[in-house]
Amino acid sequence: MRTRPLKVALLGCGVVGSEVARIMTTHADDLAARIGAPVELAGVAVRRPDKVREGIDPALITTDATALVKRGDIDVVVEVIGGIEPARTLITTAFEHGASVVSANKALLAQDGAALHAAAERSGRDLYYEAAVAGAIPLIRPLRESLAGDKVNRVLGIVNGTTNFILDKMDSTGAGYQEALDEATALGYAEADPTADVEGFDAAAKAAILAGIAFHTRVRLDDVHREGMTEVTASDFASAKQMGCTIKLLAICERAADGASVTARVHPAMIPLSHPLASVRGAYNAVFVESEAAGRLMFYGPGAGGSPTASAVLGDLVAVCRNRLDGATGPGESAYAALPVSPMGDVVTRYHISLDVADKPGVLAQVATVFAEHGVSIDTVRQQGKDQSSSRSGEAGTEGEASLVVVTHRATDAALGGTVEALRKLDTVRGVASIMRVEGE
Template sequence: MRTLKVALLGCGVVGSDVARYMARHAADLTARIGAPVEFAGIAVRQADLPRPGVPEHLITTDADELVKRADVDVVIEAIGGTDRARDLITTAFEHGASVVSANKALIAAEGAALHATAAAYGVDLYYEAAVAGAVPLLRPLRESLAGDRVTRVLGIVNGTTNFILDRMDSLGADYAQALKEAATLGYAEADPTADVEGFDAAAKAAILAGIAFNTRVRLDEVYREGITAVTAADIENAKAVGCVIKLLAVCERSADGSSVTARVHPAMVPLSHPLAAVRGAFNAVFVEAEAAGQLMFYGPGAGGAPTASAVLGDLVAVCRNRLAGITGPGDAAYQQLTVSPMAEVTTRHHLILEVAGQPGALAEVATVFGRHGVSIETFSQRQRDDGCALAMSTYPTTDAALSAAVVALRDMDHVRRVTSVIRVEGT
């Protein structure tokens, strides 16, 4: 048996765990692949940093030279970012190596081009670890459900934001307190923008939608809202109606199959829905398909060890392909479906309004909703000294209609403030 050679790019949190687990499970990997697998080299930016459990003789700072080596069968990319990672992956393809990546930002932005290059050189591009960490999700979508028709993907795909919202819900913490705790525990980066503003989840939504619906979904076509505007009052309002607030990635196929939508935003989820029970930094994704029905995938969505698990799973698949002289599934985007804008998406909404206590105020509010085609499903009011607070949930309506109604409400003399507008999912 010839030994398969692996080049590892990056030896940070993920890369170092990949190196350690690959050494720890060398015998099992050999048995599962059908040939020994070992590192040809590990490329890093700073060679003098301590890396427990990582052989020093494998360390190099010349990533370009490493991916050009003729004896390298597979390149594992764990450096993150886009431009540098794209260039190194492309070079690896050009020199005959397959690639395993954990880089969701790169795959969301450059996936089509990278798949085309991999196909041109007859090599593989796998990236199970790019979405939901250790949770096996992309391969079931691409392979296990290949004979079915996926209609909807709904889930929590960012552990940092789920941890923050969970703390706000379970402990009554405000956003700033919960974010500080997430940073202390290592769930939030020094700059948490990618997580809390929804950029990380949006990249994953683009990948999920592309694979689930076999069409190209660009990152800029994914509607995105983060959690920075979610307040303790929003959390309490959700509790009052039997819900929790989660940052959700939602990908849907239209009823006639001609278009899709992809969006990331906070949403109220009923306590009866399984996603409501997903706590801490865990991920969970619901997949709905015509024949299979509802499937749920749950597990740790981030961290070195969980991500390394997914990387090594891809490594086994790619190495098996290498030995068999074949390549696995390539780009799934054989359709060219329209990606509908958020304005056309139909959802339920929950609103809180502060209204002056004047005769006819409630009737005027109802008239505004009716004028914009928004139907109220539930309604309650809490009396205050200077007026009342109205809480209402709508029947499914387009985002455009609801937004127009909210603008009109804010212009009304009787409406002092629209304090909260949150979408409702999972009903």
């Protein structure tokens, strides 16, 4: 074993960073045995130097992250500060000064992954980021390495624990969205500002990363269609249960049937209770990968939290340190396919549409005609009276309302959008209460 330690600079010492530092200290002998050389925490860059950090030598703490990554004797920089800047500048500076980088920064990688990979290649250094997607779940390395000889056609999964916890609570208890969010916040699953999670930004960044790796194509955050789950209601869950389904916020990355393009999207969707993703409870994550040779693979586990994310960071750290000792680098960016990313309108799936309509003869025929005119085939229709008390018996000219639920066969998103727009113009349609895609069948 080499006696000179490999030196590691840690950028950020919050929930994840502090756990990375703890594991590096308490498991130092095991890490050294696995790597073939000891690893030494050489510095920790933080914003608040006066905060007490158990188990970390105060002499290692600095507020000058730039000086730390420029030292020249740093072998690996671990970046867990998040955000775009200063993380982007610090990572590129680390490459320029001879360090490899391990990052958990999904937002930065989804936005500037190509530029960061190019900077790593110019410097002959590694860029690893298993922790950027799905916490402790090994997912990026299997896609980059284990399935490198296969053709991946689809990646479908739950990649945000906060939203899964909220939707699971709504499903199992009948709670409304706000009530479930409040519970998630109280338990520490949701941030004080949950926007990034509930509006799908977090999942969209992860989808961009997964699509890029799976399809050997550069996919940026702007290429991912994103819808949040704040409009999902208890009524949507009631409808889902009548169909034998539940609702999940899904990240879906697909190769087109002809193989000529890809799509990436994040949105709520109904999935059958028979699908394995339907049973993913609480704040857990799960991802399905569908490939030609391997078939369907499922990856499941805790998708967030200090210890699970730190586990993924340390796995990358071991791999990068081994490469460093061997004078080699691991897999870099693979974007040779350069497939175009198709717009959401080209996506083909099934739909569940709930309409509030006038409760009178001929309405169903009008609605069916609109679907037919836009080339969207209807699978099932369910109608029930609604707010019948508003119609006074024997009074001419009054009519009640009905709820009309239509489930379609597979159609393009563009065709469905045109259908809904036309439905809203019908005098007999009071409103479009809900539109939900149906996946996993």
